[in-house]
Amino acid sequence: MGYVAIKGGGKSIKGAAELTDFIRARQGQKANPLGLDDIEHQLHLLHSKVISEGGLYHPKLAALAVKQSLGDSLEASFCLRAYRSTQERLAETPMLSTAPMRLIRRVSAAFKDIPGGQMLGATSDFAWRLLKMELADESPEAFGSIAEQWLADLPGQELPDTFDKVVDRLRADGMLPPKSSDVTKRPVDITREPLTFPIDRSATLATLSRGETGGLLALAYSNMRGYGDVHPTVAELRVGYLPVYLPHPVTGDLVEAGEVLVTECELVAMYESTEKNAPPRFTLGYGACLGHNEVKAIAMAVLDRSIQKGAQSGPSNPSEDAEFVLLHVDGVDSIGFCTHYKMPHYVTFQSDMDRLRKTQQTADTEGNS
Numbered sequence: 001m002g003y004v005a006i007k008g009g010g011k012s013i014k015g016a017a018e019l020t021d022f023i024r025a026r027q028g029q030k031a032n033p034l035g036l037d038d039i040e041h042q043l044h045l046l047h048s049k050v051i052s053e054g055g056l057y058h059p060k061l062a063a064l065a066v067k068q069s070l071g072d073s074l075e076a077s078f079c080l081r082a083y084r085s086t087q088e089r090l091a092e093t094p095m096l097s098t099a100p101m102r103l104i105r106r107v108s109a110a111f112k113d114i115p116g117g118q119m120l121g122a123t124s125d126f127a128w129r130l131l132k133m134e135l136a137d138e139s140p141e142a143f144g145s146i147a148e149q150w151l152a153d154l155p156g157q158e159l160p161d162t163f164d165k166v167v168d169r170l171r172a173d174g175m176l177p178p179k180s181s182d183v184t185k186r187p188v189d190i191t192r193e194p195l196t197f198p199i200d201r202s203a204t205l206a207t208l209s210r211g212e213t214g215g216l217l218a219l220a221y222s223n224m225r226g227y228g229d230v231h232p233t234v235a236e237l238r239v240g241y242l243p244v245y246l247p248h249p250v251t252g253d254l255v256e257a258g259e260v261l262v263t264e265c266e267l268v269a270m271y272e273s274t275e276k277n278a279p280p281r282f283t284l285g286y287g288a289c290l291g292h293n294e295v296k297a298i299a300m301a302v303l304d305r306s307i308q309k310g311a312q313s314g315p316s317n318p319s320e321d322a323e324f325v326l327l328h329v330d331g332v333d334s335i336g337f338c339t340h341y342k343m344p345h346y347v348t349f350q351s352d353m354d355r356l357r358k359t360q361q362t363a364d365t366e367g368n369s
Contacts, residue, residue, distance in 0.1 A: 024070055029056065039063040048261070048291025049073050053331050055191075055210040055261045057290050065224045074335040077196050079143050081332055094254065095187075098264050098288070100242035109234040109295070110268065116163030121239065166236040167266050167284065175282050176268070197323050204307055204322060205300075209289045212331025213296040219329065221298035223306050223319040230305050232267040232285060239292050264288040265297035269305050298304030 025033070032247045040047050040063045054077040062080055069075035105121025108114045123230045134142075187202035197201060208216060223230050227337055241259040248255050268282040285305030287297040310320030318324045328334070 002218045019196055019363055020070070027243050034067055036063040036067070037061050039066050043071075045292060046071070046073060048263075048293050049213055049296075050076045050080060051291040052289040052293055052296060053077035053210060053212055054084065054357040055290075056080050056084040074331050077212075078332050078335060084291050091249075093244055093246055096242065096245065098238070098242060098262070099165060100162055101238060101242050101262065101264070102259065103238060103240035105239040106163060106236065107234075108236050110236075112167065114163075114166050114236070115169065116160065119159070119163075142153045145192045162240070164242065165266070167268075170235065170268065170282065174279070176284055177278075178283055194218070194349060195326060198311065199322050199326065201304075201308070204326060205286065205288075205304060208287070208300045208303055208329065211296075211300075211329035212334065213293060213299070215329040215334065216296055216303060216330060219325055220306075223317070227317040228306050228319045229316075230285065230302055232305065234298065235266045235268050237263075237265050237294060237297065241296070261291055261292065263293050263297040265294070265301045265303070267298070267301045297332040 024029075040059050043066065047059070047062055047066060050066055050073055051057055051059070054065065055061060056062070058080075061083060062076070064074035065079040065083075066073075068079060091180060103121075104335075105123065106116075106119040108118065109237050113119075167176060171178060188200050188206065190206045191202050193203075195207065222228065240262065242262045243256050245254040246257045247253070264325060265285075265287040267283055267285045267287075270283065285301035285303075285308075287300030287302075287304060289300065290354070301358050303319060306319045307322045307325060310316070310322065315321035315324075
């Protein structure tokens with residue numbers, strides 16, 4: 001790409017930034033600035049999307065990025081990831097099991113009755129998509145009473161924090177392959193190591209996990225519509241808080257440093273013989289991402305399964321091609337390349353026009369001869 005330096009644009013650039021701030025505050029004294037807590041809790045799903053795509057679990061900074069970017073999730077993820085790149089890595093967690101997640105939502109589409117029961121949690125899955133006009137002019141009193149009323153009606157029954165996994169039951173029945181015994185293999189660190197193909201599954205999952213939700217959904221949807229052969233059923237979808245363990249700086253023993261909100265999806269797909277002389281079994285797709293983002297976790301699981309299928313028998317469509325999928329789902333890469341077309345391309349376009357004029361002259365000369 002050819003670019004050209006521009007002189008005298010400093011005032012324009014400064015003015016453009018100031019105008020952006022003016023747009024955010026254009027109502028002046030009539031509106032209060034959005035607080036970071038307001039963004040984190042009232043724009044919960046947007047906030048989760050930015051945390052996941054930014055690849056940094058920092059709720060306050062994610063809320064700041066949403067505020068700064070005027071709600072543009074791609075730009076907010078870009079800012080969050082840029083901040084992450086300035087921070088030193090102090091420690092690494094071991095491989096974590098999601099079994100002890102403190103669940104706030106847990107459903108299965110494969111079975112009506114699952115160990116511990118379905119746990120709908122907070123969802124709009126069963127609500128009519130009708131606008132709630134009363135929210136247009138919501139008073140602070142009405143807003144504050146929502147939580148008070150919900151807590152007052154809360155039943156006294158105590159539920160366990162976590163439950164047995166549905167896929168463990170399927171494995172016990174011989175319908176899924178056993179878990180891999182190789183848990184010592186170090187996963188690929190996609191932050192520090194470039195993607196190389198053929199690609200390790202750990203790098204595939206890490207790339208999908210911080211990919212852009214819309215990009216994952218589009219490619220997974222192409223598979224669902226027939227450009228693929230996954231045909232999945234959600235064995236279990238979980239949303240909850242996952243304990244994070246780090247080595248103690250003195251003793252080296254693992255200690256719980258905190259917990260992060262995670263969405264996890266395990267889906268079963270069409271059965272096949274995965275090993276020589278082994279009975280046919282269901283295949284498994286896996287998706288997990290930071291924050292509460294169920295669409296992304298499901299789409300990720302579909303793509304995980306389709307990429308596995310493509311690696312085994314060769315890709316027959318884009319969603320089974322690991323290189324095609326993984327190089328096109330990163331929102332930060334995508335927005336960067338897309339928006340760079342707004343930058344000055346004067347030199348290259350002048351060259352294009354010169355070549356076009358010469359081509360037109362040649363065509364005119366040949367046409368007249």
